Amino acid sequence: MTTPDGQNSPDSQDSRTGQDSSRAGQVRQQVLVLYLNTSALDSEVVGWARYDGTGRTRPTTGDSDEPPYGTGVAALEDGWRLFQAAQLIPPYPGAEHETSFLKHEFFFEKLV
Amino acid sequence: MAHGFLRLDAIVPQEMNDEALGVFADGLDDVPYGSPVRAAYPEGSFSRRLVELPAVAGALESLVGPDPTVDHHFVHIREPREGSAQPLHADALIDLRPDAFDVQLMYYPQDVTAEMGGTLIVPGSHLRRTNESDTGRYQNLRGQTRLTCPAGTVVLLHHGIWHGGRRNDSDRIRFMYKIRFNPTVPQVRLWDTADLDSPAVGEELGRSFPWYEGATGRLEIHNRIKLWRVLTADPDFDLDYWATRITNRPAQRSHA
Numbered sequence: 396m397t398t399p400d401g402q403n404s405p406d407s408q409d410s411r412t413g414q415d416s417s418r419a420g421q422v423r424q425q426v427l428v429l430y431l432n433t434s435a436l437d438s439e440v441v442g443w444a445r446y447d448g449t450g451r452t453r454p455t456t457g458d459s460d461e462p463p464y465g466t467g468v469a470a471l472e473d474g475w476r477l478f479q480a481a482q483l484i485p486p487y488p489g490a491e492h493e494t495s496f497l498k499h500e501f502f503f504e505k506l507v
Numbered sequence: 508m509a510h511g512f513l514r515l516d517a518i519v520p521q522e523m524n525d526e527a528l529g530v531f532a533d534g535l536d537d538v539p540y541g542s543p544v545r546a547a548y549p550e551g552s553f554s555r556r557l558v559e560l561p562a563v564a565g566a567l568e569s570l571v572g573p574d575p576t577v578d579h580h581f582v583h584i585r586e587p588r589e590g591s592a593q594p595l596h597a598d599a600l601i602d603l604r605p606d607a608f609d610v611q612l613m614y615y616p617q618d619v620t621a622e623m624g625g626t627l628i629v630p631g632s633h634l635r636r637t638n639e640s641d642t643g644r645y646q647n648l649r650g651q652t653r654l655t656c657p658a659g660t661v662v663l664l665h666h667g668i669w670h671g672g673r674r675n676d677s678d679r680i681r682f683m684y685k686i687r688f689n690p691t692v693p694q695v696r697l698w699d700t701a702d703l704d705s706p707a708v709g710e711e712l713g714r715s716f717p718w719y720e721g722a723t724g725r726l727e728i729h730n731r732i733k734l735w736r737v738l739t740a741d742p743d744f745d746l747d748y749w750a751t752r753i754t755n756r757p758a759q760r761s762h763a
Contacts, residue, residue, distance in 0.1 A: 428644065430645070430648075430720075431720075432720050432721055433720065433721065433722070441718045441719065442645055442647060442648040442649065443647050444644060444645060455591065455646060455674055456592040456593065456627060456643075456645075456673065456674075457592060457595075457624075457627035457646070457647060457651065457653050457671065457674075458592075458646065458647065458674070459647050460647070460653065462647070462649065492726055492729055492730060494634060494635050494636065494730065495635050495636045495637050496637060496642070497645070497723075498723065
Protein backbone atom coordinates (compact mmCIF):
# COMPACT_ATOMS: atom_id res chain seq x y z
CA MET A 396 0.00 0.00 0.00
CA THR A 397 1.37 3.40 -0.93
CA THR A 398 0.49 6.33 1.23
CA PRO A 399 -0.17 9.77 -0.30
CA ASP A 400 3.36 10.89 0.43
CA GLY A 401 4.80 8.05 -1.62
CA GLN A 402 6.01 6.05 1.36
CA ASN A 403 5.11 2.41 1.56
CA SER A 404 3.15 1.53 4.64
CA PRO A 405 5.15 -0.88 6.83
CA ASP A 406 2.09 -3.06 7.33
CA SER A 407 1.37 -3.29 3.63
CA GLN A 408 -0.11 -6.45 2.16
CA ASP A 409 1.31 -8.14 -0.91
CA SER A 410 -1.39 -7.69 -3.52
CA ARG A 411 -0.62 -11.04 -5.15
CA THR A 412 -0.35 -13.23 -2.06
CA GLY A 413 -2.39 -11.22 0.38
CA GLN A 414 0.44 -11.68 2.87
CA ASP A 415 2.37 -9.13 4.84
CA SER A 416 5.34 -8.21 2.62
CA SER A 417 7.53 -7.36 5.62
CA ARG A 418 6.82 -10.56 7.53
CA ALA A 419 9.42 -11.97 9.87
CA GLY A 420 11.90 -14.45 8.50
CA GLN A 421 12.20 -12.87 5.06
CA VAL A 422 15.53 -11.13 4.56
CA ARG A 423 15.50 -7.96 2.48
CA GLN A 424 18.42 -6.09 0.93
CA GLN A 425 19.08 -2.42 1.46
CA VAL A 426 21.57 -0.94 -0.99
CA LEU A 427 23.78 2.09 -0.54
CA VAL A 428 25.82 3.46 -3.45
CA LEU A 429 28.63 5.83 -2.62
CA TYR A 430 30.69 7.83 -5.11
CA LEU A 431 34.10 8.67 -3.70
CA ASN A 432 36.70 11.31 -4.47
CA THR A 433 39.36 8.78 -5.44
CA SER A 434 39.55 5.02 -5.91
CA ALA A 435 40.45 4.66 -2.21
CA LEU A 436 37.64 3.40 -0.02
CA ASP A 437 38.60 5.83 2.72
CA SER A 438 38.28 8.91 0.50
CA GLU A 439 35.42 11.35 0.87
CA VAL A 440 31.91 10.85 -0.46
CA VAL A 441 30.95 13.11 -3.40
CA GLY A 442 27.66 11.44 -4.33
CA TRP A 443 25.20 8.86 -3.01
CA ALA A 444 22.08 6.84 -3.70
CA ARG A 445 19.95 4.48 -1.64
CA TYR A 446 17.53 1.70 -2.50
CA ASP A 447 15.40 -0.03 0.11
CA GLY A 448 14.25 -3.59 -0.44
CA THR A 449 12.00 -3.45 2.61
CA GLY A 450 9.78 -0.88 0.90
CA ARG A 451 9.70 1.18 4.07
CA THR A 452 11.42 4.15 2.48
CA ARG A 453 11.48 5.49 -1.08
CA PRO A 454 14.74 7.37 -1.60
CA THR A 455 14.77 9.30 -4.87
CA THR A 456 16.55 11.86 -6.99
CA GLY A 457 17.50 15.05 -5.16
CA ASP A 458 16.11 14.08 -1.75
CA SER A 459 19.04 15.20 0.42
CA ASP A 460 21.98 17.57 0.38
CA GLU A 461 24.18 15.87 2.95
CA PRO A 462 25.65 12.39 2.38
CA PRO A 463 24.84 9.64 4.88
CA TYR A 464 28.57 9.05 5.50
CA GLY A 465 31.70 11.09 5.04
CA THR A 466 33.79 8.28 3.55
CA GLY A 467 33.37 4.74 2.31
CA VAL A 468 35.05 3.38 5.40
CA ALA A 469 32.56 5.23 7.60
CA ALA A 470 29.82 3.16 5.96
CA LEU A 471 31.73 -0.04 6.78
CA GLU A 472 32.03 1.09 10.39
CA ASP A 473 28.26 1.43 10.51
CA GLY A 474 27.71 -2.15 9.37
CA TRP A 475 27.34 -1.78 5.59
CA ARG A 476 28.95 -4.61 3.62
CA LEU A 477 30.83 -3.72 0.44
CA PHE A 478 29.84 -6.00 -2.43
CA GLN A 479 31.04 -4.18 -5.54
CA ALA A 480 33.68 -1.59 -6.37
CA ALA A 481 34.27 0.14 -9.69
CA GLN A 482 37.19 -1.21 -11.68
CA LEU A 483 40.03 1.06 -12.66
CA ILE A 484 39.77 1.20 -16.43
CA PRO A 485 42.23 3.17 -18.56
CA PRO A 486 40.64 5.97 -20.60
CA TYR A 487 39.71 5.10 -24.14
CA PRO A 488 42.53 6.13 -26.54
CA GLY A 489 41.72 9.51 -28.00
CA ALA A 490 39.23 10.32 -25.27
CA GLU A 491 41.62 10.73 -22.36
CA HIS A 492 40.35 14.22 -21.59
CA GLU A 493 36.65 13.51 -21.86
CA THR A 494 34.58 13.51 -18.70
CA SER A 495 31.44 11.48 -18.25
CA PHE A 496 30.29 9.24 -15.39
CA LEU A 497 31.66 9.27 -11.88
CA LYS A 498 34.50 6.80 -11.69
CA HIS A 499 34.72 5.63 -8.11
CA GLU A 500 31.45 3.85 -7.42
CA PHE A 501 31.04 1.54 -4.43
CA PHE A 502 27.98 -0.64 -3.72
CA PHE A 503 27.17 -1.60 -0.13
CA GLU A 504 24.38 -3.70 1.35
CA LYS A 505 22.64 -4.43 4.57
CA LEU A 506 20.46 -7.49 4.97
CA VAL A 507 17.55 -6.73 7.26
CA MET B 508 31.23 28.74 -18.12
CA ALA B 509 31.94 26.83 -14.93
CA HIS B 510 28.44 26.47 -13.50
CA GLY B 511 26.68 25.87 -16.80
CA PHE B 512 23.66 27.94 -15.85
CA LEU B 513 22.63 31.50 -15.09
CA ARG B 514 19.86 32.25 -12.60
CA LEU B 515 17.79 35.45 -12.81
CA ASP B 516 15.55 35.73 -9.74
CA ALA B 517 12.09 37.29 -9.98
CA ILE B 518 12.71 39.15 -13.21
CA VAL B 519 9.28 38.46 -14.70
CA PRO B 520 6.61 40.93 -13.52
CA GLN B 521 3.93 39.51 -11.23
CA GLU B 522 1.12 40.31 -13.67
CA MET B 523 2.82 38.08 -16.24
CA ASN B 524 3.29 35.35 -13.63
CA ASP B 525 -0.41 35.49 -12.88
CA GLU B 526 -1.23 35.37 -16.56
CA ALA B 527 1.15 32.44 -17.13
CA LEU B 528 -0.81 30.04 -14.94
CA GLY B 529 -3.85 30.40 -17.18
CA VAL B 530 -1.80 30.26 -20.36
CA PHE B 531 -0.07 27.07 -19.26
CA ALA B 532 -3.26 25.45 -18.00
CA ASP B 533 -4.85 26.06 -21.41
CA GLY B 534 -1.81 24.60 -23.17
CA LEU B 535 0.54 26.09 -25.75
CA ASP B 536 0.54 25.30 -29.45
CA ASP B 537 3.48 23.28 -30.71
CA VAL B 538 6.21 25.20 -32.50
CA PRO B 539 7.83 23.70 -35.61
CA TYR B 540 11.43 22.75 -34.84
CA GLY B 541 13.89 25.46 -35.74
CA SER B 542 11.41 28.33 -36.00
CA PRO B 543 12.77 31.87 -35.72
CA VAL B 544 11.49 33.50 -32.54
CA ARG B 545 9.35 35.93 -34.53
CA ALA B 546 7.63 33.08 -36.34
CA ALA B 547 7.29 30.88 -33.29
CA TYR B 548 5.82 33.55 -31.07
CA PRO B 549 3.54 36.23 -32.59
CA GLU B 550 3.88 39.80 -31.42
CA GLY B 551 2.06 40.23 -28.13
CA SER B 552 1.92 36.52 -27.28
CA PHE B 553 2.94 35.48 -23.78
CA SER B 554 6.07 33.67 -24.94
CA ARG B 555 7.18 36.61 -27.10
CA ARG B 556 6.79 39.02 -24.21
CA LEU B 557 8.70 36.63 -21.94
CA VAL B 558 11.74 36.32 -24.21
CA GLU B 559 11.72 40.06 -24.92
CA LEU B 560 11.96 41.08 -21.28
CA PRO B 561 15.21 43.10 -21.26
CA ALA B 562 17.02 40.85 -18.78
CA VAL B 563 16.01 37.70 -20.66
CA ALA B 564 16.69 39.09 -24.13
CA GLY B 565 20.08 40.43 -23.06
CA ALA B 566 21.20 37.17 -21.49
CA LEU B 567 20.01 35.16 -24.48
CA GLU B 568 21.82 37.39 -26.94
CA SER B 569 25.01 37.11 -24.91
CA LEU B 570 24.82 33.32 -24.99
CA VAL B 571 23.29 32.32 -28.33
CA GLY B 572 23.49 35.59 -30.23
CA PRO B 573 20.89 37.47 -32.22
CA ASP B 574 18.00 35.72 -33.91
CA PRO B 575 18.24 32.25 -32.37
CA THR B 576 15.72 29.64 -33.43
CA VAL B 577 13.29 27.92 -31.12
CA ASP B 578 14.16 24.23 -31.01
CA HIS B 579 11.02 23.32 -29.07
CA HIS B 580 9.12 24.38 -25.99
CA PHE B 581 7.15 22.54 -23.34
CA VAL B 582 5.26 23.21 -20.14
CA HIS B 583 6.44 20.77 -17.49
CA ILE B 584 3.89 20.00 -14.78
CA ARG B 585 4.67 18.27 -11.49
CA GLU B 586 1.44 17.08 -9.95
CA PRO B 587 0.80 17.39 -6.18
CA ARG B 588 2.15 14.41 -4.24
CA GLU B 589 2.87 12.54 -7.44
CA GLY B 590 5.27 10.20 -5.64
CA SER B 591 8.24 10.15 -7.99
CA ALA B 592 11.04 12.32 -9.31
CA GLN B 593 12.59 12.46 -12.75
CA PRO B 594 15.89 10.59 -13.00
CA LEU B 595 18.91 12.83 -13.31
CA HIS B 596 19.41 13.46 -17.02
CA ALA B 597 20.66 15.73 -19.77
CA ASP B 598 18.20 16.63 -22.50
CA ALA B 599 18.25 15.39 -26.08
CA LEU B 600 21.23 13.29 -27.22
CA ILE B 601 24.86 13.13 -26.16
CA ASP B 602 26.22 16.23 -27.87
CA LEU B 603 29.75 16.31 -29.31
CA ARG B 604 29.88 19.86 -30.65
CA PRO B 605 33.11 21.58 -29.55
CA ASP B 606 32.13 25.00 -30.88
CA ALA B 607 28.41 25.49 -30.28
CA PHE B 608 25.88 25.04 -27.52
CA ASP B 609 22.15 25.44 -27.11
CA VAL B 610 20.54 27.28 -24.23
CA GLN B 611 17.47 26.15 -22.38
CA LEU B 612 15.27 28.69 -20.66
CA MET B 613 13.36 27.52 -17.61
CA TYR B 614 10.70 29.87 -16.28
CA TYR B 615 8.94 29.46 -12.93
CA PRO B 616 5.72 31.49 -12.63
CA GLN B 617 5.12 30.51 -8.98
CA ASP B 618 7.11 30.72 -5.78
CA VAL B 619 8.85 27.34 -5.66
CA THR B 620 9.34 25.89 -2.19
CA ALA B 621 11.53 22.93 -1.26
CA GLU B 622 8.41 20.84 -0.71
CA MET B 623 7.21 21.56 -4.26
CA GLY B 624 10.22 19.76 -5.67
CA GLY B 625 11.96 22.46 -7.68
CA THR B 626 14.34 21.45 -10.42
CA LEU B 627 17.51 19.66 -9.38
CA ILE B 628 20.52 21.14 -11.19
CA VAL B 629 24.09 19.87 -10.92
CA PRO B 630 26.52 22.80 -11.31
CA GLY B 631 29.46 22.10 -13.58
CA SER B 632 27.99 18.97 -15.20
CA HIS B 633 27.39 20.45 -18.65
CA LEU B 634 30.60 19.31 -20.32
CA ARG B 635 30.18 15.67 -19.26
CA ARG B 636 29.57 13.36 -22.16
CA THR B 637 26.71 11.20 -20.96
CA ASN B 638 23.55 10.25 -22.75
CA GLU B 639 20.19 11.43 -21.42
CA SER B 640 19.10 9.47 -18.32
CA ASP B 641 22.12 7.13 -18.12
CA THR B 642 22.97 9.21 -15.03
CA GLY B 643 19.69 8.17 -13.38
CA ARG B 644 21.55 6.14 -10.77
CA TYR B 645 22.91 9.29 -9.17
CA GLN B 646 20.35 10.43 -6.65
CA ASN B 647 22.37 13.13 -4.90
CA LEU B 648 25.65 14.88 -5.55
CA ARG B 649 27.47 17.20 -3.18
CA GLY B 650 26.86 20.83 -4.07
CA GLN B 651 23.75 20.10 -6.13
CA THR B 652 21.17 22.86 -6.45
CA ARG B 653 17.66 21.97 -5.34
CA LEU B 654 15.97 25.00 -6.81
CA THR B 655 13.75 27.11 -4.62
CA CYS B 656 12.94 30.51 -6.03
CA PRO B 657 10.54 33.43 -6.05
CA ALA B 658 7.86 33.67 -8.71
CA GLY B 659 9.11 35.05 -11.99
CA THR B 660 12.51 33.40 -11.87
CA VAL B 661 14.23 32.43 -15.10
CA VAL B 662 17.18 30.05 -15.33
CA LEU B 663 19.22 29.76 -18.52
CA LEU B 664 21.11 26.49 -18.86
CA HIS B 665 23.72 24.97 -21.16
CA HIS B 666 22.07 22.11 -23.03
CA GLY B 667 24.28 19.48 -21.45
CA ILE B 668 23.61 20.18 -17.79
CA TRP B 669 22.41 17.34 -15.57
CA HIS B 670 19.01 18.13 -14.11
CA GLY B 671 15.66 16.65 -13.16
CA GLY B 672 12.26 17.56 -11.80
CA ARG B 673 12.19 16.68 -8.14
CA ARG B 674 9.30 14.89 -6.43
CA ASN B 675 6.47 17.28 -5.60
CA ASP B 676 5.56 16.52 -1.99
CA SER B 677 3.23 19.51 -1.67
CA ASP B 678 -0.47 19.97 -2.33
CA ARG B 679 0.21 22.45 -5.14
CA ILE B 680 0.70 21.77 -8.82
CA ARG B 681 4.04 23.11 -10.05
CA PHE B 682 4.63 24.62 -13.50
CA MET B 683 7.88 25.13 -15.33
CA TYR B 684 8.01 26.42 -18.90
CA LYS B 685 11.02 25.43 -20.95
CA ILE B 686 12.20 26.80 -24.29
CA ARG B 687 15.29 25.48 -26.05
CA PHE B 688 17.15 27.92 -28.27
CA ASN B 689 19.62 27.10 -31.06
CA PRO B 690 22.24 29.65 -32.11
CA THR B 691 22.31 30.79 -35.73
CA VAL B 692 25.65 32.61 -35.54
CA PRO B 693 29.09 31.54 -34.29
CA GLN B 694 29.11 31.94 -30.50
CA VAL B 695 32.23 34.08 -30.44
CA ARG B 696 32.48 37.14 -28.18
CA LEU B 697 28.73 37.64 -28.15
CA TRP B 698 28.74 39.17 -24.68
CA ASP B 699 30.25 42.32 -23.17
CA THR B 700 33.94 41.42 -23.24
CA ALA B 701 35.26 44.58 -21.55
CA ASP B 702 36.46 42.55 -18.55
CA LEU B 703 37.97 39.67 -20.50
CA ASP B 704 41.37 40.18 -18.86
CA SER B 705 39.98 40.41 -15.34
CA PRO B 706 41.40 37.93 -12.80
CA ALA B 707 37.80 36.97 -12.08
CA VAL B 708 37.65 35.19 -15.45
CA GLY B 709 40.42 32.82 -14.48
CA GLU B 710 38.93 32.27 -11.04
CA GLU B 711 35.62 31.25 -12.58
CA LEU B 712 37.16 29.00 -15.23
CA GLY B 713 39.24 27.26 -12.57
CA ARG B 714 36.34 26.67 -10.21
CA SER B 715 35.80 23.24 -8.70
CA PHE B 716 32.54 21.80 -7.39
CA PRO B 717 32.04 19.61 -4.32
CA TRP B 718 30.85 16.62 -6.36
CA TYR B 719 33.91 16.52 -8.61
CA GLU B 720 36.44 13.78 -8.05
CA GLY B 721 39.68 15.74 -7.68
CA ALA B 722 41.39 14.21 -10.70
CA THR B 723 38.38 14.59 -12.97
CA GLY B 724 37.95 18.18 -11.80
CA ARG B 725 41.28 18.95 -13.46
CA LEU B 726 39.94 17.58 -16.72
CA GLU B 727 36.91 19.83 -16.35
CA ILE B 728 39.21 22.86 -16.18
CA HIS B 729 41.08 21.62 -19.24
CA ASN B 730 37.82 21.23 -21.15
CA ARG B 731 36.66 24.71 -20.13
CA ILE B 732 39.95 26.11 -21.46
CA LYS B 733 39.24 24.48 -24.81
CA LEU B 734 35.72 25.92 -24.91
CA TRP B 735 36.92 29.37 -23.80
CA ARG B 736 39.46 29.40 -26.63
CA VAL B 737 36.56 28.91 -29.06
CA LEU B 738 34.22 31.43 -27.44
CA THR B 739 36.89 34.14 -27.28
CA ALA B 740 38.68 33.26 -30.55
CA ASP B 741 41.90 33.08 -28.55
CA PRO B 742 43.67 29.80 -29.45
CA ASP B 743 46.48 30.44 -26.97
CA PHE B 744 44.35 31.06 -23.89
CA ASP B 745 45.42 28.95 -20.94
CA LEU B 746 44.96 28.74 -17.23
CA ASP B 747 47.81 27.68 -14.93
CA TYR B 748 49.55 26.12 -17.96
CA TRP B 749 47.14 23.14 -17.97
CA ALA B 750 46.70 22.96 -21.75
CA THR B 751 50.10 24.32 -22.82
CA ARG B 752 52.05 21.80 -20.76
CA ILE B 753 50.52 18.75 -22.41
CA THR B 754 50.73 20.07 -25.97
CA ASN B 755 54.42 20.99 -25.88
CA ARG B 756 56.04 18.82 -28.58
CA PRO B 757 59.64 20.05 -29.18
CA ALA B 758 60.33 17.23 -31.63
CA GLN B 759 57.68 18.60 -33.96
CA ARG B 760 59.11 22.11 -34.11
CA SER B 761 60.92 23.25 -37.23
CA HIS B 762 64.72 23.57 -36.90
CA ALA B 763 65.18 25.33 -40.23
